[in-house]
Amino acid sequence: MKELSKENISQEVFDLYDDYAHNRIGRRQFMDKLSTYAVGGITVASLLSFIMPDYVNKIQVSQDDPRLQSEYVTYKSPKGGGEIKGLLAKPADASGKFTRMEMPGIVVVHENRGLNPHIEDVCRRAALAGFIALAPDALTPMGGYPGTDDEGREMQSKRDREEMLNDFIAGYEYLAAHDQSTGEVGVVGFCFGGWISNMMAVRIPGLSAAVPFYGGQPPVEMVPDIQAPLLLHYAGLDTRVNEGWPEYEAALKKHNKDYKAYMYPEVNHGFHNDTTPRYDQAAAELAWDRTINFFKENLT
Structure with missing residues (x-):
């Protein structure tokens, strides 16, 4: 499977996510449109995983920070x-x-x-x-x-x-x-x-x-x-x-x-x-x- 990065993802994918995140399109339409960018070894599942928030690994200041x-x-x-x-x-x-x-x-x-x-x-x-x-x-x-x-x-x-x-x-x-x-x-x-x-x-x-x-x-x-x-x-x-x-x-x-x-x-x-x-x-x-x-x- 092709490794994803910001550099090899089309700007249209980010625009599509923005439409979805702001309720301008529903999830079904988002997934249907996202599938058009799943080409060249890129799957819909990998695109979805890449573009959705990662709250587990991206915290900068932990809940129990002693400071x-x-x-x-x-x-x-x-x-x-x-x-x-x-x-x-x-x-x-x-x-x-x-x-x-x-x-x-x-x-x-x-x-x-x-x-x-x-x-x-x-x-x-x-x-x-x-x-x-x-x-x-x-x-x-x-x-x-x-x-x-x-x-x-x-x-x-x-x-x-x-x-x-x-x-x-x-x-x-x-x-x-x-x-x-x-x-x-x-x-x-x-x-x-x-x-x-x-x-x-x-x-x-x-x-x-x-x-x-x-x-x-x-x-x-x-x-x-x-x-x-x-x-x-x-x-x-x-x-x-x-x-x-x-x-x-x-x-x-x-x-x-x-x-x-x-x-x-x-x-x-x-x-x-x-x-x-x-x-x-x-x-x-x-x-x-x-x-x-x-x-x-x-x-x-």
């Missing part, structure tokens, strides 16, 4: 799902317990499939950088992330998007009021979470910073409400999301908003997610370094 203290918490979201569960992670002292010092906070917003192991990992990475980080699970009212992304996407598609936005706004409020928080809280989100990050900047006057990764843009008429500085990351090959960027940028400029935007050439939507072959290490590491530095500049 951190992590726990699941719940908080109230009266305008959203009621009670929401999330992962709370923060730096630990030498004894392995929570530090008592106050620190700025980061809300970490998942993609369109609930709080999966990758986003929990990103939450822990944020904590390692010196922040108290909260990664809520918008699937909590439906029982939480079910263990597979396919099921997670199906579940999340059944929730009201405005209610989910309110769940993350309530997460911001929980983190801002936490007894170990300075009250300075930012948000970073990916894909669906990028849209949430943009919308939290619209809806929360006290938000300290927002970092959307390849996220959908808010309506331009809402741009005047944005008070938080923005750091926006876009993937050069992500034509779907990028369509809305010129109009958004024009509105940000028109209303003199504080923003920085980076377009990473020749990388796919999801380039920061190191569990799939869409991952681009150079772009992901650069974008994450910029993100942490941006939070340190605006939250501390």
Whole structure:
């Protein structure tokens, strides 16, 4: 069987996976179309295995990392799902317990499939950088992330998007009021979470910073409400999301908003997610370094 790599997989396969991951096509259509690329010693099974997330082997910061203290918490979201569960992670002292010092906070917003192991990992990475980080699970009212992304996407598609936005706004409020928080809280989100990050900047006057990764843009008429500085990351090959960027940028400029935007050439939507072959290490590491530095500049 032919060994697969990013270099010998057609861009159309990545685009096809993007359509599937964002519910624009169903699983049967995805598999049928994927089969057209199973040629030259490449099987459908090998293509599927290659392109789907690998959560087991790609964790960067383990759940029991002694540098951190992590726990699941719940908080109230009266305008959203009621009670929401999330992962709370923060730096630990030498004894392995929570530090008592106050620190700025980061809300970490998942993609369109609930709080999966990758986003929990990103939450822990944020904590390692010196922040108290909260990664809520918008699937909590439906029982939480079910263990597979396919099921997670199906579940999340059944929730009201405005209610989910309110769940993350309530997460911001929980983190801002936490007894170990300075009250300075930012948000970073990916894909669906990028849209949430943009919308939290619209809806929360006290938000300290927002970092959307390849996220959908808010309506331009809402741009005047944005008070938080923005750091926006876009993937050069992500034509779907990028369509809305010129109009958004024009509105940000028109209303003199504080923003920085980076377009990473020749990388796919999801380039920061190191569990799939869409991952681009150079772009992901650069974008994450910029993100942490941006939070340190605006939250501390």
